[in-house]
Amino acid sequence: MVVIIGGGPIGMACGIECKKAGLDYVILEKGCLVNSLYHYPTTMTFFSTSERLELDNIPFVSNSAKPTRAEALEYYRRVAQNQQLNIHLFEEVSDVYKVEKGFEVKTSKRTYSAEKVILATGFYDIPNLLGIPGEDLPKVKHYYKDPHFYAFQKIVVIGANNSAVDVALETFRKGADVTMVIRDGEIGRTVKYWVRPDIENRIAEGSIKAYFHSTLKEVREHEVVIHTPEGEVVIDNQWVLAMTGYTPNLSFLEKLGIKLSEDGVRKPFYDENTMETNVPGLYLAGVICGGLDTRRLFIENSREHAVKIVAHILTAKE
Known part of the structure; x- marks a missing residue:
């Protein structure tokens, strides 16, 4: 099984790729679907155009070129529903343990056994x-x-x-x-x-x-x-x-054994081609990859992480 931690757009993208590849997977989200987007201001308009926020080429139709928060919530909700993604909402991950054949992922509700784990947790949860x-x-x-x-x-x-x-x-x-x-x-x-x-x-x-x-x-x-x-x-x-910005939960990454750069950015170590970290079988996807530099990664340039990760998982199975 592949356990995906984070039910935002990039976590959903990872779920879609796993499903297309025939992999057993589950997406674990501590809040509601696309929880970070839900907590954006109600009047927010995205910088990006709607097509750049699409998942798996599923059309995102908005009233103007730059969609609103409400339109994005509607889009990702419909994607999750139409793709029948296996998402467990309001189930927070508390610990991830490395075991002989993979990982054990402990949540507020149960413990999962996983061969691979993908962290797609974003950065909107901890304010500066x-x-x-x-x-x-x-x-x-x-x-x-x-x-x-x-x-x-x-x-x-x-x-x-x-x-x-x-x-x-x-x-x-x-x-x-x-x-x-x-x-x-x-x-x-x-x-x-x-x-x-x-x-x-x-x-x-x-x-x-x-x-x-x-x-x-x-x-x-x-x-x-x-x-x-x-x-x-x-x-x-x-x-x-x-409005001083937010930071990813890097202490959680360190707890899992992921190395961070020693400069001010504290960028996690991972292979750019596979998105695998220094912990075998543990992958990063989305803005979490940037460490404290959260300005260079967005939905539109992080969607490809899902493709890289699943391709590497499939290669490892051969």
Whole structure:
């Protein structure tokens, strides 16, 4: 059996390839189907066009070139249903043990015996923390769902890349009093080109306040402390949205014996041709392959991982 850990698009792609090859497999997902996509903001639109998000050339039809979150959830749900993928939802993997003939995979419900294991766990589960006093207050959020919740509230947005900019603009347009705290001296260079003029103009006219070259120093019950080049600034505040990014669960990979690079990226070791790690029979697929560099791998350039992995598994069986 092949156990695939992660029920996102890449985990599904691996399941499709296993099914086509006649391999016995199961996909284990700790949450709902495509759990990470489900937790994206409700108003999100993908950067990629719909055809680049397709699995196994199954057409993805959307109302515009760049599909919405709702359209993506509908598409992947239909793919799972039509392909009759063997997916076990809300079943979290707690441990993977190397045994004589493969692996034992322990979950919240049972233990599986597997000849091969594919890790396709993504990176959206662990937020990058600020590490400041007050970060554990309920008013601090590392995930953003919907702008209406913040209407007429005083909010602070941490960050200057796409997520932070989208949050600032969307909540501002629902009536929030928005202040951005930005470590660098400008809006992030990777911000979508059609969005950049909007946020820069809102900041220039003062509709959205921005502190550049600044960091959040402390969060208090009804205010925050911002460290700026001019000194500390204390402002009234009701919500802090820390759009500081997310990180893959690399400690889990290390626990399984997968080697990581010793530089700041901590990239896992794997064979680019087969996606097999230094642990024989244990494969990586998707954005987890990039370590802390989560910006270079996406659905469209990770789908091929599934093909490589299954081809190698079949070769090993010969």
